[in-house]
Amino acid sequence: xxxxxxxxxxxxxxxxxxxxxxxxxxxxxxxxxxxxxxxxxxxxxxxxxxxxxxxxxxxxxxxxxxxxxxxxxxxxxxxxxxxxxxxx
Amino acid sequence: xxxxxxxxxxxxxxxxxxxxxxxxxxxxxxxxxxxxxxxxxxxxxxxxxxxxxxxxxxxxxxxxxxxxxxxxxxxxxxxxxxxxxxxxxxxxxxxxxxxxxxxxxxxxxxxxxxxxxxxxxxxxxxxxxxxxxxxxxxxxxxxxxxxxxxxxxxxxxxxxxxxxxxxxxxxxxxxxxxxxxxxxxxxxxxxxxxxxxxxxxxxxxxxxxxxxxxxxxxxxxxxxxxxxxxxxxxxxxxxxxxxxxxxxxxxxxxxxxxxxxxxxxxxxxxxxxxxxxxxxxxxxxxxxxxxxxxxxxxxxxxxxxxxxxxxxxxxxxxxxxxxxxxxxxxxxxxxxxxxxxxxxxxxxxxxxxxxxxxxxxxxxxxxxxxxxxxxxxxxxxxxxxxxxxxxxxxxxxxxxxxxxxxxxxxxxxxxxxxxxxxxxxxxxxxxxxxxx
Numbered sequence: 017x018x019x020x021x022x023x024x025x026x027x028x029x030x031x032x033x034x035x036x037x038x039x040x041x042x043x044x045x046x047x048x049x050x051x052x053x054x055x056x057x058x059x060x061x062x063x064x065x066x067x068x069x070x071x072x073x074x075x076x077x078x079x080x081x082x083x084x085x086x087x088x089x090x091x092x093x094x095x096x097x098x099x100x101x102x103x104x
Numbered sequence: 105x106x107x108x109x110x111x112x113x114x115x116x117x118x119x120x121x122x123x124x125x126x127x128x129x130x131x132x133x134x135x136x137x138x139x140x141x142x143x144x145x146x147x148x149x150x151x152x153x154x155x156x157x158x159x160x161x162x163x164x165x166x167x168x169x170x171x172x173x174x175x176x177x178x179x180x181x182x183x184x185x186x187x188x189x190x191x192x193x194x195x196x197x198x199x200x201x202x203x204x205x206x207x208x209x210x211x212x213x214x215x216x217x218x219x220x221x222x223x224x225x226x227x228x229x230x231x232x233x234x235x236x237x238x239x240x241x242x243x244x245x246x247x248x249x250x251x252x253x254x255x256x257x258x259x260x261x262x263x264x265x266x267x268x269x270x271x272x273x274x275x276x277x278x279x280x281x282x283x284x285x286x287x288x289x290x291x292x293x294x295x296x297x298x299x300x301x302x303x304x305x306x307x308x309x310x311x312x313x314x315x316x317x318x319x320x321x322x323x324x325x326x327x328x329x330x331x332x333x334x335x336x337x338x339x340x341x342x343x344x345x346x347x348x349x350x351x352x353x354x355x356x357x358x359x360x361x362x363x364x365x366x367x368x369x370x371x372x373x374x375x376x377x378x379x380x381x382x383x384x385x386x387x388x389x390x391x392x393x394x395x396x397x398x399x400x401x402x403x404x405x406x407x408x409x410x411x412x413x414x415x416x417x418x419x420x421x422x423x424x425x426x427x428x429x430x431x432x433x434x435x436x437x438x439x440x441x442x443x444x445x446x447x448x449x450x451x452x453x454x455x456x457x458x459x460x461x462x463x464x465x466x467x468x469x470x471x472x473x474x475x476x477x478x479x480x481x482x483x484x485x486x487x488x489x490x491x492x493x494x495x496x497x498x499x500x501x502x503x504x505x506x507x508x509x510x511x512x513x514x515x516x517x518x519x520x521x522x523x524x525x526x527x528x529x530x531x532x533x534x535x536x537x538x539x540x
Contacts, residue, residue, distance in 0.1 A: 026519065026533040064527050073528065089529075102529055 029100035034090065042080055042090055047101060057081040123360030124220045124232025128247055129269045129277035130254075132262065135227025136203045137167040140196055142259055150194045151175055153186060157198045157423070157450070166198065197453060201414060201422035201460075209257050217250055222274075222364045228281075230274050232361035243270045247289035263287070272297055273358035279308045297355040302328030309352060311345045318342075327353035369412075370463040372397045379418035379455035386456060387444055393461040394436045403463065407432035410465030413443045416458040423452040432467030504539065514539040 033052075035044040041061075046052040059079040066073045074094040081087055089102050132138065137154050141147055156166040165186050168177045175190035187193055207226050214221055217240075220232025233246055240246045247268045254263045268289035269280025276297050280290040283304065292300045304327050306319045318341075324330050330338075330353045338346030351357035372393050380386060390413060397403065409432045414424040425446035433439060443461075504514050517535040524532050 023520070023522070024517075024535045025522070025530045026535060027529045029530065066527060 027103045029091070029102040032090065032099050032101045034092075034099040040076070040092070042078060042099070045080070045082065045088065045090065045099075045101070053082040053084060055080045056083050059087070123362045124218075124234040125272055125358060125360050126233040126243070127271060127274050127277035127361045128231040128233050128250060129271075129274065129281040130214075130229050130231070130250065131267045131269075131278070131281040132227040132265060133267070134167045134169075135206075136198060137169060138262055138265060139203055139206055140199075141169075142262055143202070147194060147196075151177070151190050151192055152194045152196065153177055154196050154198055155183070157200065197417075197421045199420070199422045200424045201416065206258075210254070213253060213257055214250065217253060220361050220363045222361050224274075228278075230277060230361045232363070233270065243291045243293075244289060246270065247291060251287065251289065271300070272355075274361060275308075275310065275352050275357070275359060276301065276355065278310075279304050282308060301353060301355050302326065302331070306330055306349075309349050311342075311349050315342050315345055315349065367464075367466055368402070370397050370400050370403055371460065372400070372462075373458050373460040375458045376456065379457050380459075381452075381455040383447075383451070386447070386452075386459060387440075389459045390440055390443060390461065391436060393459060394439050397461055397463055398434055398436065398439075403434075403466075405469045406466040407434045407469055408439055408463045408465070409467045410463070411439050411443060412460075412462040412464055413447065414460040414462070415452050415456040416460070417452060418455040418457050421454065423456075425450055426464070428465070434469075508539070 030048060032048070033046040034042045035052075036042055041058055042055050044052050044054055057080065059081060061076065061078045064073060064075045064077065072095065075091040076094055077089065077091045079087060079089050091100050091102060092098075093100065137152065140154065141152070150169075151172040152169040153165045153172050154167040156164045163183045165177060165179055165181045165183065167179060172186075172190055172193055175193070177186045177190050177193060181189075183195065187195075203226055207223065211221055211223060211229065214229065214231060218231050218233060218236060220234075222230040222232075224230060231250065233243070236246055237243075240249050247270045251263065251266060251268055254266060264287050267281045267284040267286060269277045269282070269284050269292070270289060271277045271280045271292035272294050276292055279301065280292050284290040306324055306327060306329075307316050308327070309316060319330065324333075330349065333350070335347060335350055338350050340346075342349065348357065374389050374393055376389075380389075394411075398408075408429065410426070410428050412424055412426040414422060416422055425443060427442040427446055429439065429442065431438075504516060507516070508514050514537060516538040518538045519533055520536045522531060522534045526532050
């Protein structure tokens with residue numbers, strides 16, 4: 017291993033599979049290697065549009081409550097249409 | 105019947121396996137008020153009431169003397185009601201430090217008779233008497249000897265007012281003490297317990313007062329009458345408490361006296377040159393006292409789970425608040441914060457002469473933080489001095505060296521802030537490899 021200290025970002029997004037309703041709100045979520053869970057409630061949503069001058073970022077965030085009681089932060093990447101789970 | 109708090113009869117901690125079946129209960133009704141009368145005998149000829157502590161507004165009556173009782177004053181009444189009923193009523197502020205000191209000296213004295221002591225509130229204590237027959241003789245003699253020993257610390261009127269009951273289990277002993285006359289112990293043997301309990305009122309049961317009220321409304325006045333009901337019907341009416349009530353009423357349930365464990369508290373105090381009533385000054389003093397208590401050698405290796413803050417007040421009297429911490433801690437702010445909150449709810453009624461902080465309950469030391477402690481535990485390299493910011497403690501340096509030898513690299517990381525206010529979560533913090 018090199019002697020140079022290295023940096024690893026915390027809170028990296030993880031790819032998830034999400035089923036949505038017509039207006040785009042998540043209804044089911046499947047985390048990698050886990051069975052699909054139903055979204056019981058949508059607690060909060062917000063949107064981030066940033067860094068248009070270099071690599072644009074456009075995300076729609078949702079905090080959802082799953083049917084096992086867990087809170088999960090999801091975002092929909094509006095540029096490529098993929099969904100991610102992320103620790104805030 | 106007196107202050108029959110149920111907590112004394114709750115099952116003890118499962119860690120305590122042994123106890124004493126034969127129990128002696130000593131009960132001094134209105135203990136605190138009697139201590140005030142001992143301290144100021146001139147008050148004996150007046151109508152006297154002790155105020156409840158706690159609320160700063162709408163004070164209520166806590167304990168009343170016989171004269172005040174005759175005038176219609178009752179515990180729980182508002183002060184205005186009590187004074188209108190008895191205009192000559194003398195009201196006293198409670199002095200918990202004085203009462204606690206009296207309890208301490210009583211427990212110390214009683215521990216010479218038996219090591220198994222279980223206090224249940226300030227004026228009531230259970231003594232485990234198993235195996236003392238060969239030392240002190242019959243149960244009557246044991247009870248009388250115990251009562252007599254109180255003369256060493258209390259004046260005669262206080263000892264004379266103490267009631268004693270000797271029976272198998274705490275409930276039997278408590279009921280016996282409550283039915284005893286002052287200075288004349290009631291002794292109940294194993295074979296007589298059920299018969300003795302049959303004549304006692306249901307109000308003696310250490311159950312929810314609403315259950316007692318319902319029983320009395322149904323015409324069940326004594327434990328003997330309660331016994332006539334089958335267990336299933338009591339359970340269907342009152343749940344698990346119905347089952348317990350029947351077990352106590354029949355004498356089937358015997359709660360042994362459990363030895364009471366209380367760690368030696370850590371106590372620090374600060375005398376003010378002039379009485380202080382300013383909250384900010386008291387908060388500052390509280391912080392300094394907690395720091396002093398935390399640095400005491402007897403605290404080392406333990407965290408704090410219970411703390412008390414108290415004061416000797418200007419012109420006499422005392423005041424206390426206490427807190428049980430949610431998590432064991434050795435951090436000043438985590439201890440000070442709940443105490444400050446309690447103080448805001450029930451502030452000292454007068455200016456403070458002396459501020460006191462006591463750590464009363466302790467937990468295990470936190471092993472998790474040991475590696476990252478900024479003090480050198482061995483005391484060899486840094487001799488316990490505070491390390492400057494960024495300096496790595498030798499204990500941590502040694503641990504990393506050992507891990508590198510085993511694994512080939514350091515598996516420790518430090519969380520660093522990269523852009524903590526970024527809107528993009530993954531930009532805020534990062535892990536940095538840690539290799540001192």
